[in-house]
Structure formats: structure tokens, C-alpha cells
Amino acid sequence: DTGVSQDPRHKITKRGQNVTFRCDPISEHNRLYWYRQTLGQGPEFLTYFQNEAQLEKSRLLSDRFSAERPKGSFSTLEIQRTEQGDSAMYLCASSSTGGSNQPQHFGDGTRLSIL
Amino acid sequence: KNEVEQSPQNLTAQEGEFITINCSYSVGISALHWLQQHPGGGIVSLFMLSSGKKKHGRLIATINIQEKHSSLHITASHPRDSAVYICAAMIKAAGNKLTFGGGTRVLVKP
Numbered sequence: 001d002t003g004v005s006q007d008p009r010h011k012i013t014k015r016g017q018n019v020t021f022r023c024d025p026i027s028e029h030n031r032l033y034w035y036r037q038t039l040g041q042g043p044e045f046l047t048y049f050q051n052e053a054q055l056e057k058s059r060l061l062s063d064r065f066s067a068e069r070p071k072g073s074f075s076t077l078e079i080q081r082t083e084q085g086d087s088a089m090y091l092c093a094s095s096s097t098g099g100s101n102q103p104q105h106f107g108d109g110t111r112l113s114i115l
Numbered sequence: 116k117n118e119v120e121q122s123p124q125n126l127t128a129q130e131g132e133f134i135t136i137n138c139s140y141s142v143g144i145s146a147l148h149w150l151q152q153h154p155g156g157g158i159v160s161l162f163m164l165s166s167g168k169k170k171h172g173r174l175i176a177t178i179n180i181q182e183k184h185s186s187l188h189i190t191a192s193h194p195r196d197s198a199v200y201i202c203a204a205m206i207k208a209a210g211n212k213l214t215f216g217g218g219t220r221v222l223v224k225p
Contacts, residue, residue: 033212033213043201048210055210093158101211104211109156109157
């Protein structure tokens with residue numbers, strides 16, 4: 001169990017650029033979640049996958065955001081035409097569905113700064 | 116009104132003091148997480164509980180389902196306990212996605 005891995009840890013980019021983040025969940029976990037956390041706030045739900053299916057998207061996920069999990073393993077979160085308001089920590093978590101109430105395991109996050 | 120509310124927002128304690136953080140929620144949950152976040156952002160799950168009480172070392176978490184309230188206690192606090200503590204409700208029938216409180220920033224002074 002190598003834990004949830006996120007890449008990159010930090011990303012600094014200019015407004016208007018596209019960025020893509022990657023999350024590698026714990027290998028046997030079939031659920032994968034993306035959350036966003038702005039400075040001084042608790043995280044907020046963005047979207048989640050069960051295997052390769054994206055089952056729910058938050059209203060926070062505007063048209064500029066897209067998430068994929070093509071083979072039900074790693075996931076990518078892309079932000080197009082970044083805006084200053086996109087500056088945040090993007091957190092990924094994974095869990096299994098075996099049994100009830102499986103805990104979520106978090107990655108260290110990707111901190112995005114928009115100049 | 117947020118679905119998950121935490122108090123206090125900030126807490127300063129002297130080393131050795133007993134610390135309590137409170138969490139109230141207004142939605143139906145299947146379980147509640149207590150999470151710890153250190154500077155730099157990494158989140159560690161401390162507890163997940165759906166009833167009663169759990170203890171791990173100097174940390175104790177309790178939940179009262181009827182009152183929709185949970186508490187995290189830190190006994191004999193230490194400067195290394197300084198972190199942000201976040202409660203997160205696992206929402207029933209919503210893929211177990213988490214709805215988070217705003218966090219409690221704890222500073223333990225030596």
C-alpha cells in the first residue's frame with residue numbers, strides 16, 4: 001500500500017493557461033474523489049468516480065473543468081483557461097466499496113497558484 | 116447555513132491542556148471522519164466513526180447520532196498536535212462523498 005499519490009505537488013501558471021493534475025489511488029480502491037480547498041477553508045467536493053464512471057459532479061465544476069478516469073485506475077483533473085479564482089489546493093482521495101462505510105485515504109494534494 | 120459546522124475556528128492551548136473540538140451536522144450521514152491537516156496540505160484520517168466513541172493514543176472521538184454532534188478531544192496536548200482539524204460527514208446515498216466543516220486551527224504552545 002503506497003498510499004494516494006498526486007502529481008505535481010505544486011503548479012504555478014499564468015492566467016489563461018491549461019493545467020492537468022494526476023491522482024494515483026490506492027491500487028485496490030475503486031472509488032476516487034476530487035476535492036478543492038481554498039486558503040483558510042475546509043475542502044469542497046468536486047466530483048467522484050466509481051471505477052471509470054463519473055457518478056457525480058458538483059456545481060463548482062464549471063465547464064472549464066474536466067475529470068477522467070479512463071481505465072478505472074489513475075485519474076486526471078484538467079482546468080482550461082485558468083482564472084485567479086482557481087488558485088487552491090486540489091485534493092484526491094480514494095476508498096474501496098467493500099463492506100459499509102469505507103474510509104477515504106487522501107493524497108498530499110496539488111497546490112495551484114495562478115499568476 | 117453549512118451542513119457541517121465546527122467550533123471553535125481557532126484554539127490556542129498550553130502544552131498539557133485538554134482540548135475539545137466540536138462538530139455539528141444537519142444532514143443524514145453514514146459516518147463521520149475526523150481529519151488532521153498539517154501545513155503543506157497533507158490530510159491524515161484520524162478517525163471514522165458512526166456511533167459511540169473511539170480512542171487512539173491521546174485522541175478520543177465521540178459521536179451522538181441523535182443529536183447530530185461529534186467531538187474530538189486531545190488529552191495532554193503537545194506542540195506537535197498543532198494542526199488544522201477537520202470534521203467531514205460521509206453523506207448517505209451520495210457515494211459516500213464527504214462534506215467538510217471549516218476546520219479548527221489548533222496551536223499548542225510549549
